[in-house]
Amino acid sequence: MKKNEWPYELKYGEKKEYSCDVLILGGGIAGCMAALGAREKGLNVILVEKGAVAASGAGGSGCDHWESAATNPCSKVTPEELVDMMLRDNKGFNNGISHYIECREGYDRLLDIEKMGGKIRDTEDEFKGADFRDEDSKLMFAYDYKNKFTIRIWGTTFKTAMAKELKRVGVNVVERVMVTSLLTDQGKVGGKVVGATGIHTRTGEFMVFKAKASVMAMSRPARIWLFNPAMVGLSEFRPTQCIGSGHAMGWRAGAAFNMMEKSVRAEFSAAGKSYPPYGAGNNHNTWYPASILDANGKTVPYADRDGRILTDYKDRCLPANGQKFFMKGGGIDGGIYEIEGPETISVEGNPEYKLPLYADLSDLPELERKVIWGMMVGEEGKTKVPILKNYTKAGFDPEKHVLQCYGSGWKSATFLSDERQLFGLPGGFMNDWHLKSNLEGLYVAGDALFASDCYGHAAATGHYAGRHAADYVKEAYEENENGTSEFTRGEISQAQVEAEWTRVLKPVMKLESGYSANQGYRWQEVNMAISKTMQHYCGEVRTEDMLNTGLAQLERIEAELSERSIADNPHELTRLLEVMDILTVSKLIIQASKARKYSVAPLCFTRGDEAKEQRKDQTFLVIKKTEDGIDAREVALDYYGDLKTNYEEFNKEYIEAEGARHV
Amino acid sequence: MYRESGYGADFFVPIQYDEKKCIGCNLCVDICQVDVLLPSERKGENPIVAFPGECWYCGSCVMACKTDAIRLVHPLMNQVRWVEKDSLGSSL
Numbered sequence: 001m002k003k004n005e006w007p008y009e010l011k012y013g014e015k016k017e018y019s020c021d022v023l024i025l026g027g028g029i030a031g032c033m034a035a036l037g038a039r040e041k042g043l044n045v046i047l048v049e050k051g052a053v054a055a056s057g058a059g060g061s062g063c064d065h066w067e068s069a070a071t072n073p074c075s076k077v078t079p080e081e082l083v084d085m086m087l088r089d090n091k092g093f094n095n096g097i098s099h100y101i102e103c104r105e106g107y108d109r110l111l112d113i114e115k116m117g118g119k120i121r122d123t124e125d126e127f128k129g130a131d132f133r134d135e136d137s138k139l140m141f142a143y144d145y146k147n148k149f150t151i152r153i154w155g156t157t158f159k160t161a162m163a164k165e166l167k168r169v170g171v172n173v174v175e176r177v178m179v180t181s182l183l184t185d186q187g188k189v190g191g192k193v194v195g196a197t198g199i200h201t202r203t204g205e206f207m208v209f210k211a212k213a214s215v216m217a218m219s220r221p222a223r224i225w226l227f228n229p230a231m232v233g234l235s236e237f238r239p240t241q242c243i244g245s246g247h248a249m250g251w252r253a254g255a256a257f258n259m260m261e262k263s264v265r266a267e268f269s270a271a272g273k274s275y276p277p278y279g280a281g282n283n284h285n286t287w288y289p290a291s292i293l294d295a296n297g298k299t300v301p302y303a304d305r306d307g308r309i310l311t312d313y314k315d316r317c318l319p320a321n322g323q324k325f326f327m328k329g330g331g332i333d334g335g336i337y338e339i340e341g342p343e344t345i346s347v348e349g350n351p352e353y354k355l356p357l358y359a360d361l362s363d364l365p366e367l368e369r370k371v372i373w374g375m376m377v378g379e380e381g382k383t384k385v386p387i388l389k390n391y392t393k394a395g396f397d398p399e400k401h402v403l404q405c406y407g408s409g410w411k412s413a414t415f416l417s418d419e420r421q422l423f424g425l426p427g428g429f430m431n432d433w434h435l436k437s438n439l440e441g442l443y444v445a446g447d448a449l450f451a452s453d454c455y456g457h458a459a460a461t462g463h464y465a466g467r468h469a470a471d472y473v474k475e476a477y478e479e480n481e482n483g484t485s486e487f488t489r490g491e492i493s494q495a496q497v498e499a500e501w502t503r504v505l506k507p508v509m510k511l512e513s514g515y516s517a518n519q520g521y522r523w524q525e526v527n528m529a530i531s532k533t534m535q536h537y538c539g540e541v542r543t544e545d546m547l548n549t550g551l552a553q554l555e556r557i558e559a560e561l562s563e564r565s566i567a568d569n570p571h572e573l574t575r576l577l578e579v580m581d582i583l584t585v586s587k588l589i590i591q592a593s594k595a596r597k598y599s600v601a602p603l604c605f606t607r608g609d610e611a612k613e614q615r616k617d618q619t620f621l622v623i624k625k626t627e628d629g630i631d632a633r634e635v636a637l638d639y640y641g642d643l644k645t646n647y648e649e650f651n652k653e654y655i656e657a658e659g660a661r662h663v
Numbered sequence: 664m665y666r667e668s669g670y671g672a673d674f675f676v677p678i679q680y681d682e683k684k685c686i687g688c689n690l691c692v693d694i695c696q697v698d699v700l701l702p703s704e705r706k707g708e709n710p711i712v713a714f715p716g717e718c719w720y721c722g723s724c725v726m727a728c729k730t731d732a733i734r735l736v737h738p739l740m741n742q743v744r745w746v747e748k749d750s751l752g753s754s755l
């Protein structure tokens with residue numbers, strides 16, 4: 001085996017300190033917009049990102065739909081109507097606050113991104129005359145062409161534009177740093193968040209960030225139940241390094257979480273089982289409304305929600321008779337009746353249709369075909385190169401060829417019931433109307449929030465959290481210098497910093513001090529152990545005994561990890577620290593499952609040992625770690641009150657200013 | 664130290680460099696959010712695909728390269744099938 005020198009300078013024993021007003025943790029869509037939102041208020045902002053902002057996060061390599069743009073000039077639905085349906089679709093187990101912000105402010109953010117240099121409309125008139133294009137604004141819509149609230153976008157241009165904008169406005173961007181912990185006032189669980197620690201993923205240098213307020217924007221957990229050591233990057237749908245560190249450090253610091261008992265049977269791009277996302281035959285998302293053919297070339301017809309067969313392709317993008325609007329995209333496969341959209345009829349087990357099925361663009365009008373193959377497949381994340389470029393080079397011609405489907409809907413694979421995933425609208429940080437967590441000084445944005453998904457949602461909640469964090473800093477630190485407010489300034493505990501420094505460096509220091517490499521565990525082995533444990537003890541059907549045993553098993557792995565894990569270099573150290581976070585999140589999921597004593601269908605949560613008489617009204621179960629244990633409490637599903645009234649109450653200044661901003 | 668092999672992952676080769684086109688600018692190394700690539704020891708040479716199994720096949724490195732020196736290939740098991748529409752039913 002050839003051994004090469006590590007190409008970067010190693011700085012294991014070194015420490016660097018930073019200080020700012022608002023600290024942004026994670027530089028995906030949410031983090032970038034949070035940094036800009038806080039910077040607009042004139043504060044000193046640092047953004048810490050594990051990768052490189054220009055292409056990091058779930059939307060780093062592209063995105064083709066901007067959902068829920070209810071306030072764009074062509075939209076025929078209101079934010080209230082849209083959110084109402086999102087809430088009803090999930091029987092109330094959804095984030096009313098964040099999705100209302102998405103519907104109210106998402107389009108404002110899209111205009112911001114356009115100003116930064118992102119492409120959001122068909123300025124070259126490539127699609128002039130298409131049914132989905134508005135001739136005045138040149139905006140292009142998807143799915144429901146009548147109501148026009150989902151916008152087709154050229155998402156590959158977005159993150160590079162954002163990275164430039166951050167630089168232009170003077171945000172201090174610190175890249176290739178993995179944030180490892182939140183620092184709390186005097187190091188106490190539940191104390192005010194006063195900063196964070198991190199480690200450089202190439203040099204191993206340790207970093208301490210001191211901040212007056214922080215915004216958590218590290219997205220959601222992954223690789224809890226699904227892991228394949230040979231194809232780590234294909235283990236899940238989201239980027240390899242996005243595994244839920246934010247949840248782990250939030251839990252350790254005492255942040256409250258909601259819906260963490262929720263998981264779904266794995267459905268997309270997982271464990272290497274799926275065919276490439278958006279690169280196999282289907283008629284969902286990017287590929288909507290492609291035609292589907294069976295192996296004999298027979299068309300599988302589309303039907304509306306009432307089962308009426310749609311013969312004109314145009315009806316695939318229109319609501320049914322008597323229906324106000326329909327919803328597609330995001331995590332929605334088959335919505336509730338009110339918003340259920342057109343769909344090809346199910347042919348499973350029907351002998352009239354011969355498998356496999358194929359997606360066919362050749363019978364669509366030219367501009368429909370061109371917008372799917374060329375624009376959407378091309379702008380969607382992970383499609384420009386491996387799908388559009390490579391398939392074209394290999395001879396795929398959408399006028400002539402049909403692309404095979406490998407599963408029903410958009411799944412492209414089938415999974416066992418214990419192979420779970422946090423997909424769609426999973427659990428996450430609990431939030432209030434400021435998008436603040438329960439911890440003073442800690443705000444949350446994007447997919448880190450409970451029941452969150454989508455690009456527009458991340459952008460809208462990012463900006464919102466950034467500006468509310470900035471308002472807090474201004475109010476608490478600047479305007480109340482005379483000490484009239486109740487806020488705590490908070491202090492970094494040097495003991496907490498030292499303990500974290502020792503924890504994160506331990507796996508590399510062991511090897512440096514002559515520990516034999518054969519004696520230790522590497523990160524892949526540990527991730528395997530965690531996912532197997534979670535499938536076995538915390539799969540589809542959960543019971544108290546199995547959850548307790550699973551927890552004990554995880555604790556055993558954790559003890560071994562702390563003693564015996566090793567890493568050769570800062571890169572592997574980063575991967576190992578990620579797996580430690582995956583373990584923490586797994587424990588959090590087990591704790592949330594233990595707290596929920598009865599099955600809840602909308603959370604896909606099944607208790608095998610539920611006592612029927614214990615069944616209570618359906619509520620959120622919010623859990624957090626405290627200095628002496630775990631605290632779980634019930635919270636009403638509609639805890640956010642009237643959405644419009646509260647939103648307007650909490651955002652007076654924004655509403656006034658925004659009116660003038662985009663003219 | 665990093666080990667060039669020793670991972671089960673090494674049997675995937677997501678990234679192939681065209682040595683003739685690559686100018687060793689390392690733009691691809693610095694855009695990859697997963698840090699799959701490492702700069703070559705020798706200046707001007709193409710980077711090393713150090714952690715191939717961690718690639719999530721996003722294409723950002725290819726988009727960043729100004730000389731079109733990178734080929735990104737899905738693993739064999741993920742290479743999908745298409746057929747001529749006119750052929751459907753004919754061989755069945």
Ligand SMILES: Cc1cc2nc3c(=O)[nH]c(=O)nc-3n(C[C@H](O)[C@H](O)[C@H](O)COP(=O)(O)OP(=O)(O)OC[C@H]3O[C@@H](n4cnc5c(N)ncnc54)[C@H](O)[C@@H]3O)c2cc1C
Nearest residue numbers: 026028029030050057058064065179381446447454455458
């Ligand atoms: C292939 C793909 C296609 C998609 N297409 C669409 C679409 O068409 N429309 C749509 O609405 N949505 C789409 N989505 C979903 C959408 O991209 C996400 O919901 C959105 O980008 C989430 O933004 P975020 O900022 O919350 O998280 P992310 O964009 O994932 O950002 C999280 C960031 O945090 C960083 N990070 C994580 N841990 C740490 C740490 N410990 N320290 C420092 N930094 C850290 C990560 O590197 C990352 O940059 C798609 C997702 C994928 C994967």
Ligand code: SF4
Nearest residue numbers: 685686688689691728
């Ligand atoms: S970006 Fe292109 S030219 Fe530059 S090092 Fe990478 S492959 Fe070579």
Ligand code: SF4
Nearest residue numbers: 695718719721722724
């Ligand atoms: S395809 Fe994406 S993940 Fe893979 S090496 Fe290139 S930039 Fe990195």
